[in-house]
Amino acid sequence: MAHFPRTRTFIHSLRPLRIEGDVLDLDITGEIPHEIDGIFHRVQPDAQFPPKYDDDQFFNGDGLITQFDIHKGRVNLKQRYALTDKLKAERKAGRALFGAYRNPLTDEESVQGMIRGTANTTPIVHAGKLFALKEDSPPLIMDAISMETEGYSDFNGKMRNQTFSAHPKIDPVTGNMCNFGYAATGLLTRDVSYMEVSPSGELLFETFFEVPYYCMMHDFSITADYAVFHLCPITSNWDRLKANKPHFGFDTTLPVYLAVLPRHGKAEDMRFFKAPKTVFASHVMNAYNEGTKIIFDIPQSAGNAFPFFPDIHDAPFDPVAARPYLHRWVVDMASPTDDFVSVERVSDLIGEFPRVDDRYIGQDYTHGWMLVMDPEMPYEGEGVRASGFRMNRIAHFNRKTGEEKTWYCGPQSLIQEPQFIPRSKDAAEGDGWLLALVDNQVTNYSDLVVLNALDVESGPIARVHLPFRTRNGLHGTWANRASLPA
Numbered sequence: 001m002a003h004f005p006r007t008r009t010f011i012h013s014l015r016p017l018r019i020e021g022d023v024l025d026l027d028i029t030g031e032i033p034h035e036i037d038g039i040f041h042r043v044q045p046d047a048q049f050p051p052k053y054d055d056d057q058f059f060n061g062d063g064l065i066t067q068f069d070i071h072k073g074r075v076n077l078k079q080r081y082a083l084t085d086k087l088k089a090e091r092k093a094g095r096a097l098f099g100a101y102r103n104p105l106t107d108e109e110s111v112q113g114m115i116r117g118t119a120n121t122t123p124i125v126h127a128g129k130l131f132a133l134k135e136d137s138p139p140l141i142m143d144a145i146s147m148e149t150e151g152y153s154d155f156n157g158k159m160r161n162q163t164f165s166a167h168p169k170i171d172p173v174t175g176n177m178c179n180f181g182y183a184a185t186g187l188l189t190r191d192v193s194y195m196e197v198s199p200s201g202e203l204l205f206e207t208f209f210e211v212p213y214y215c216m217m218h219d220f221s222i223t224a225d226y227a228v229f230h231l232c233p234i235t236s237n238w239d240r241l242k243a244n245k246p247h248f249g250f251d252t253t254l255p256v257y258l259a260v261l262p263r264h265g266k267a268e269d270m271r272f273f274k275a276p277k278t279v280f281a282s283h284v285m286n287a288y289n290e291g292t293k294i295i296f297d298i299p300q301s302a303g304n305a306f307p308f309f310p311d312i313h314d315a316p317f318d319p320v321a322a323r324p325y326l327h328r329w330v331v332d333m334a335s336p337t338d339d340f341v342s343v344e345r346v347s348d349l350i351g352e353f354p355r356v357d358d359r360y361i362g363q364d365y366t367h368g369w370m371l372v373m374d375p376e377m378p379y380e381g382e383g384v385r386a387s388g389f390r391m392n393r394i395a396h397f398n399r400k401t402g403e404e405k406t407w408y409c410g411p412q413s414l415i416q417e418p419q420f421i422p423r424s425k426d427a428a429e430g431d432g433w434l435l436a437l438v439d440n441q442v443t444n445y446s447d448l449v450v451l452n453a454l455d456v457e458s459g460p461i462a463r464v465h466l467p468f469r470t471r472n473g474l475h476g477t478w479a480n481r482a483s484l485p486a
């Protein structure tokens with residue numbers, strides 16, 4: 001018998017969903033352009049069983065992946081749990097066996113030593129397979145069409161790292177999936193490895209390095225020549241885990257670094273540039289290099305943006321300092337010092353979940369999109385997102401002209417991370433559409449909306465109506481028909 005706690009992570013818009021199923025030919029208002037042909041996968045953390053701890057947090061939920069298969073203007077939906085080793089064991093037992101987020105000390109004896117991953121952060125197709133990713137574990141491989149889980153991969157024994165981040169970057173030039181893993185040699189270790197996986201799925205190399213302190217290395221970026229890692233002091237230690245405190249805490253006494261590794265170089269070639277002050281930053285919009293100069297675009301907050309990972313010195317959470325604004329960080333590998341060249345705030349919009357035209361990842365680029373919270377606009381729904389932010393606009397940024405355009409989703413709804421789809425393989429940068437889930441918090445239904453990517457202001461050209469409301473999700477990715485198995 002399931003009794004979910006009536007705590008923050010499980011009420012209002014965060015109440016459990018747990019629906020697996022198929023819907024053929026979803027109801028649509030408007031027309032989906034026929035050039036949109038492929039699959040959009042996105043995921044929501046959604047605990048299958050009531051958690052062992054009532055204060056369980058959002059990032060601990062099992063990955064429930066939604067697949068939108070779009071072809072000739074029609075959309076089929078499929079939703080399945082990523083069948084992790086954890087979920088298989090818990091389904092067998094009929095209850096939760098694993099405890100708190102990233103804390104194996106809270107697990108039952110019977111599951112000690114098992115991979116704890118929940119595959120709840122990013123689903124992405126590479127080499128014809130669906131990689132269901134969570135940063136604390138190896139990649140879980142699923143069939144990209146049927147969504148049947150095949151199991152964890154170590155790339156035929158080649159991957160020595162124990163983890164594979166949920167923010168890989170597919171290099172548009174080489175087609176390689178570039179990724180890293182932190183806590184590479186075990187929980188709380190300072191070891192990290194950088195890897196590239198070929199378009200056919202072969203692990204090409206793995207470069208290990210050490211970071212100055214253990215921290216939540218959630219995202220990174222590539223450029224043509226470098227892999228770039230931002231280190232923010234969302235940190236932990238065994239004392240926190242023994243006391244069953246939240247795994248991570250924010251430590252304002254530690255510096256922020258931008259670590260730069262030549263993609264085909266060695267750890268000893270790395271540089272660790274120190275930021276002028278300690279800030280919070282999570283998802284990268286994009287990065288590129290001009291010779292030895294690295295341009296790194298990222299939403300940055302003055303203070304901790306994760307209320308569920310409290311300040312380790314007990315400073316109260318400050319929701320205003322938590323607001324992220326797009327910044328541009330510049331460092332130079334030729335610099336004689338380890339200082340940043342510059343940090344510049346480039347927008348006054350409160351935004352996160354930045355995306356670009358994926359064909360320009362790691363390249364000089366013009367167009368970016370992001371979810372924006374406009375606190376001035378009315379909201380009629382109950383509850384907020386796990387982060388506390390109320391994302392009610394999608395913004396388009398022209399990074400060359402500075403122009404910003406937004407679309408407001410109305411007082412009843414909140415928006416999930418957008419995904420860009422090009423009009424064609426060779427279309428100009430930004431020429432295409434955005435997909436995004438819009439969750440109506442009042443009627444409890446979600447729409448998958450389609451917007452013109454360079455004209456978001458005009459609002460959706462099509463709305464695909466789901467027969468339920470999706471849960472607060474994390475990331476989604478697009479796979480063109482050509483990249484999918486027949």
Ligand SMILES: [Fe+2]
Nearest residue numbers: 218283474475
């Ligand atoms: Fe993320």
